[in-house]
Amino acid sequence: xxxxxxxxxxxxxxxxxxxxxxxxxxxxxxxxxxxxxxxxxxxxxxxxxxxxxxxxxxxxxxxxxxxxxxxxxxxxxxxxxxxxxxxxxxxxxxxxxxxxxxxxxxxxxxxxxxxxxxxxxxxxxxxxxxxxxxxxxxxxxxxxxxxxxxxxxxxxxxxxxxxxxxxxxxxxxxxxxxxxxxxxxxxxxxxxxxxxxxxxxxxx
Amino acid sequence: xxxxxxxxxxxxxxxxxxxxxxxxxxxxxxxxxxxxxxxxxxxxxxxxxxxxxxxxxxxxxxxxxxxxxxxxxxxxxxxxxxxxxxxxxxxxxxxxxxxxxxxxxxxxxxxxxxxxxxxxxxxxxxxxxxxxxxxxxxxxxxxxxxxxxxxxxxxxxxxxxxxxxxxxxxxxxxxxxxxxxxxxxxxxxxxxxxxxxxxxxxxx
DNA sequence: ACCTGAACACCGTTCAAGT
DNA sequence: ACCTGAACACCGTTCAAGT
Numbered sequence: 001x002x003x004x005x006x007x008x009x010x011x012x013x014x015x016x017x018x019x020x021x022x023x024x025x026x027x028x029x030x031x032x033x034x035x036x037x038x039x040x041x042x043x044x045x046x047x048x049x050x051x052x053x054x055x056x057x058x059x060x061x062x063x064x065x066x067x068x069x070x071x072x073x074x075x076x077x078x079x080x081x082x083x084x085x086x087x088x089x090x091x092x093x094x095x096x097x098x099x100x101x102x103x104x105x106x107x108x109x110x111x112x113x114x115x116x117x118x119x120x121x122x123x124x125x126x127x128x129x130x131x132x133x134x135x136x137x138x139x140x141x142x143x144x145x146x147x148x149x150x151x152x153x154x155x156x157x158x159x160x161x162x163x164x165x166x167x168x169x170x171x172x173x174x175x176x177x178x179x180x181x182x183x184x185x186x187x188x189x190x191x192x193x194x195x196x197x198x199x200x201x202x203x204x
Numbered sequence: 205x206x207x208x209x210x211x212x213x214x215x216x217x218x219x220x221x222x223x224x225x226x227x228x229x230x231x232x233x234x235x236x237x238x239x240x241x242x243x244x245x246x247x248x249x250x251x252x253x254x255x256x257x258x259x260x261x262x263x264x265x266x267x268x269x270x271x272x273x274x275x276x277x278x279x280x281x282x283x284x285x286x287x288x289x290x291x292x293x294x295x296x297x298x299x300x301x302x303x304x305x306x307x308x309x310x311x312x313x314x315x316x317x318x319x320x321x322x323x324x325x326x327x328x329x330x331x332x333x334x335x336x337x338x339x340x341x342x343x344x345x346x347x348x349x350x351x352x353x354x355x356x357x358x359x360x361x362x363x364x365x366x367x368x369x370x371x372x373x374x375x376x377x378x379x380x381x382x383x384x385x386x387x388x389x390x391x392x393x394x395x396x397x398x399x400x401x402x403x404x405x406x407x408x
Numbered sequence: 409a410c411c412t413g414a415a416c417a418c419c420g421t422t423c424a425a426g427t
Numbered sequence: 428a429c430c431t432g433a434a435c436a437c438c439g440t441t442c443a444a445g446t
Binding site for chain 1: 232234315317320353356357358360361363364365366367368369371372373375383384388389392393395396397399400401404
Binding site for chain 2: 418419420421422423
């Protein structure tokens with residue numbers, strides 16, 4: 001057998017990534033298996049290993065796609081608000097909405113763990129960095145005179161916090177939303193944190 | 205064969221949980237398998253299924269143990285500071301220290317996902333609730349006149365944020381700690397959030 | 409060069425059969 | 428009643444063999 005060549009290596013790769021993404025969005029990351037992906041694209045498991053190092057590599061590509069989608073939406077959100085403080089809130093809310101709207105895809109990004117000893121490849125890390133840079137830029141226009149280090153500290157604090165709110169909201173739903181919606185938590189966080197952080201700048 | 209009865213059902217259960225915990229702390233949650241646990245305690249896989257519904261049930265028990273350990277440390281931390289604002293920071297720092305010191309155990313708690321359609325059992329949810337209650341109490345003594353709802357909103361916001369900082373710090377290490385240590389993020393979060401939140405109370 | 413099929417060492421879960 | 432061993436349907440990964 002063999003020598004089908006129905007598809008180029010690139011086509012096969014993106015078919016596999018699409019298949020993985022479809023499985024993730026339907027069954028979650030736990031549902032992804034090399035055999036299932038192979039079957040979905042009409043090839044054998046072995047073929048998959050010519051395009052991907054292992055199953056983690058394939059999932060990583062699927063997750064990178066998700067990050068790109070997220071980044072695109074955040075970019076729009078960041079550009080939509082003229083008031084810089086509103087922009088920060090908008091970014092946070094867009095992040096939450098994305099997590100809610102692509103629950104399994106988003107969970108896959110944070111549930112996936114590299115095999116031990118492996119490090120995140122550059123092309124993946126670059127997407128993550130772009131995410132952080134977005135909020136960092138928003139804070140920079142909000143407080144242009146603050147030091148680089150101060151901006152970074154604040155943007156990482158905010159980003160981690162927003163992430164925490166989203167992660168405890170989706171999936172396991174640790175607390176009932178009727179008492180406090182995730183939107184209310186985001187609002188409280190951004191409002192209070194920024195209020196004090198901006199004032200510190202004026203008096204110091 | 206059979207009829208060993210070397211151990212009571214309870215002994216067998218706690219042996220299995222201990223074995224699972226040992227595997228988690230050495231290899232992470234991904235390393236846990238029914239066969240491996242069974243082998244570690246000197247029984248067959250089948251025997252495990254007389255004490256646990258499935259492998260998720262076993263992991264859940266191991267995770268509950270971790271939550272109890274965490275809760276015990278947080279209880280100590282919460283009692284140690286007389287200044288209520290310091291107490292909040294102390295709780296956050298203790299949470300971070302626990303996550304760092306029991307990285308795989310802690311990751312297991314948040315990585316583990318129930319099989320679809322299954323809900324967290326009460327005895328597990330109770331431990332999670334106790335965790336949240338701890339911070340809620342600290343905020344209540346910090347701002348005794350605030351409404352129940354206001355306290356809950358703030359404590360969930362803070363809790364989620366602290367969690368987010370810890371989760372982005374451990375494991376995948378999304379940003380280098382040299383620029384901003386997780387302790388610095390926690391401090392920034394607690395200081396600024398509480399500063400504004402407490403002031404809002406005084407002027408409103 | 410590309411692809412397959414079978415193999416290897418693993419999984420979770422069940423259950424007849426043994427004591 | 429308790430435990431085993433084998434079975435079933437799955438995994439990830441590799442690789443000789445075919446075209």
